[in-house]
């Protein structure tokens with residue numbers, strides 16, 4: 001029997017599904033092109049197979065680590081000692097979304113990518129493997145999880161990834177202070193209202209016309225729903241795209257302020 005929170009998500013999904021549009025109802029050229037040539041694109045790259053092999057290994061990895069819980073946490077397994085396979089099962093996004101991250105990086109060609117919430121590093125690899133020249137800075141609060149992700153990056157010879165360990169509320173501000181701009185930010189750490197808005201505002205201070213922000217789990221909880229609502233309302237935000245599990249945010253003032261709910 002689903003609990004109230006599970007019912008809320010089911011209801012939310014039905015409402016998404018009823019409202020989501022596809023390319024046939026999408027008129028503006030930027031949104032149409034992005035949707036048809038990036039979001040809905042399905043082609044596979046050889047690197048996907050390598051990364052998915054590692055995902056499978058993590059999903060079978062019985063090693064146990066001490067997990068330091070900093071975020072809103074797993075709704076499924078909030079214990080302290082956790083097996084890597086359980087972290088992989090509960091924290092990693094489906095491959096379909098990982099592939100979208102890859103295509104977005106390939107399309108927008110950011111120089112610097114921030115990932116808030118590394119976990120085991122699967123999506124970090126998708127972000128970093130597009131081009132060697134791209135620099136990925138990934139933030140993780142749990143030192144033992146960060147250590148597992150670093151094993152993975154070494155195994156995949158990904159020298160363009162830097163892991164910053166510690167609570168993002170302490171590590172992000174000094175990092176942002178010393179960069180000129182942020183091109184691409186993937187928010188997937190503390191899924192609470194206040195930290196999400198805090199990270200958003202910190203990154204927003206260095207966003208530019210062509211920056212893109214991606215938020216994971218925008219309908220995961222009431223707090224994330226509220227965070228997503230406030231992000232959309234921010235005057236610097238122009239176009240947004242709701243893909244249900246994630247939301248894309250754009251700042252280009254030439255784009256009309258418009259919020260699309262899109263089939264993905």
Ligand SMILES: C[S@@+](CC[C@H](N)C(=O)[O-])C[C@H]1O[C@@H](n2cnc3c(N)ncnc32)[C@H](O)[C@@H]1O
Pocket residue numbers: 068069070071072091092093115116117118119120121122123124139140141142145166167168169188189190191
């Ligand atoms: C959902 S997982 C990230 C998954 C990863 N982005 C992926 O898709 O492969 C969230 C991660 O954020 C980390 N996290 C949560 N709150 C944090 C905080 N305040 N500071 C640093 N890391 C945090 C957790 O330890 C966890 O590993």
